[in-house]
Amino acid sequence: MAENPLVPTSGEFGLEKAAAESAMIPNEPPASFAKQLQGFWVTLRAMFKKPNTVQYPEVKAPTEARFHGRHQLNRHEDGLEKCIGCELCAWACPADAILVEGANNTEGAQFSPGERYGAVYQINYLRCIFCGLCIEACPTRALTMTNEYELADNDRGKLIFEKEDLLAPLRQGMLMPPHPMYPGSDDGSYYRGEVTGSHPSQEPTHHA
Amino acid sequence: MGLEEKLPSGFALTSVEKLAGYMRKNSLWPATFGLACCAIEMMAAGAGRYDLARFGMEVFRASPRQADLMIVAGRVSNKMAPVLRQIYDQMPGPKWVIAMGACASSGGMFNNYAIVQGVDHVVPVDIYLPGCPPRPEMLMDAILKLHDHIGHEKLGVNRAQVIREVEAAALAAKPTHQLNGLLR
Numbered sequence: 001m002a003e004n005p006l007v008p009t010s011g012e013f014g015l016e017k018a019a020a021e022s023a024m025i026p027n028e029p030p031a032s033f034a035k036q037l038q039g040f041w042v043t044l045r046a047m048f049k050k051p052n053t054v055q056y057p058e059v060k061a062p063t064e065a066r067f068h069g070r071h072q073l074n075r076h077e078d079g080l081e082k083c084i085g086c087e088l089c090a091w092a093c094p095a096d097a098i099l100v101e102g103a104n105n106t107e108g109a110q111f112s113p114g115e116r117y118g119a120v121y122q123i124n125y126l127r128c129i130f131c132g133l134c135i136e137a138c139p140t141r142a143l144t145m146t147n148e149y150e151l152a153d154n155d156r157g158k159l160i161f162e163k164e165d166l167l168a169p170l171r172q173g174m175l176m177p178p179h180p181m182y183p184g185s186d187d188g189s190y191y192r193g194e195v196t197g198s199h200p201s202q203e204p205t206h207h208a
Numbered sequence: 209m210g211l212e213e214k215l216p217s218g219f220a221l222t223s224v225e226k227l228a229g230y231m232r233k234n235s236l237w238p239a240t241f242g243l244a245c246c247a248i249e250m251m252a253a254g255a256g257r258y259d260l261a262r263f264g265m266e267v268f269r270a271s272p273r274q275a276d277l278m279i280v281a282g283r284v285s286n287k288m289a290p291v292l293r294q295i296y297d298q299m300p301g302p303k304w305v306i307a308m309g310a311c312a313s314s315g316g317m318f319n320n321y322a323i324v325q326g327v328d329h330v331v332p333v334d335i336y337l338p339g340c341p342p343r344p345e346m347l348m349d350a351i352l353k354l355h356d357h358i359g360h361e362k363l364g365v366n367r368a369q370v371i372r373e374v375e376a377a378a379l380a381a382k383p384t385h386q387l388n389g390l391l392r
Contacts, residue, residue, distance in 0.1 A: 052257050053256060053259045056345050056348050057349075095316055095317035097390075099389045101389070120388070122390045125310075126310060126316075126326070126336060127315070128340070129310050129316060129317050131340075149345065150345075150346065151337070151339070152338070152346065152349050153353075154334055154335050154336070154353070155336075156328075159313075159338060
């Protein structure tokens with residue numbers, strides 16, 4: 001039979017070679033007990049450390065104060081909405097997550113001080129990346145972020161938040177819009193902080 | 209799947225439903241499907257500080273054959289979509305999917321030709337989790353909401369009934385072209 005170059009002929013390959021190599025490994029005695037203990041030092045030390053696990057669903061640790069959570073549409077001190085429907089938040093949004101449609105305030109239906117208010121306000125939380133550019137863009141400080149973060153849902157439709165989901169709740173002394181502006185004020189006095197509460201004449205029953 | 213699917217409707221079936229739901233929700237094994245930055249938060253949720261082992265799901269299986277939950281963490285490119293689908297198909301049922309983060313839920317800020325606009329184009333999604341990326345607490349919240357869903361899942365004839373009801377509700381729903389704003 002002719003010489004096949006692919007078949008090893010010498011002890012260069014195979015079991016003989018492996019046996020020769022394994023014989024080269026020095027046969028050392030096992031390390032001393034102190035040496036073994038040194039190897040386990042990190043493990044042993046960790047056994048006496050306090051666990052740092054947060055017990056999330058039972059104990060909800062507060063986030064950092066400036067954590068970017070769910071948005072909130074704020075109100076003036078008498079309950080009128082701060083949003084003027086300018087759409088600057090929607091323009092600033094890099095993910096196109098915000099939709100705003102402005103409308104005119106009328107004599108019978110005043111939602112915000114001045115001429116315009118946000119009639120439709122939707123934020124798509126499936127798109128929102130919580131960057132906060134909308135908050136920076138807002139000229140009236142109507143849009144801010146809360147620290148609320150538990151937003152997961154099994155329905156895409158429920159994760160598009162409407163205006164009523166985003167509006168801040170009414171605090172003490174606030175009236176539910178639509179209602180007229182504070183008597184004797186214009187929109188400027190709202191922005192200068194001169195309106196500090198609602199007036200009895202703003203009650204919607206007087207202007208039904 | 210097994211014998212529990214053959215039970216007639218009634219006391220036995222509801223008892224088995226409760227038992228199966230309790231066992232399924234407390235031994236949920238996720239398949240690793242970290243695609244982008246959300247995976248970092250997913251790993252953090254698995255590590256010591258947030259410790260998913262508290263919910264019986266510390267083992268992120270590298271093999272889809274051993275997993276029953278897929279956490280799609282990150283943006284899915286069009287090239288990755290068939291891979292995602294294959295991993296999902298290789299998982300044994302019953303199986304669930306969490307779309308973690310804005311990109312997996314809807315494409316997020318990457319509204320372009322390269323990114324799948326939501327993994328629900330590729331696989332059925334059980335929980336959508338907003339955030340970019342969501343913090344580990346948000347992921348745990350989504351997982352707990354999924355646990356609640358799994359715990360109340362129906363079997364056999366009851367499941368067929370639920371499927372019929374969901375189908376009827378979907379047919380009765382307002383068509384998307386009649387919706388306003390972002391809902392359209």
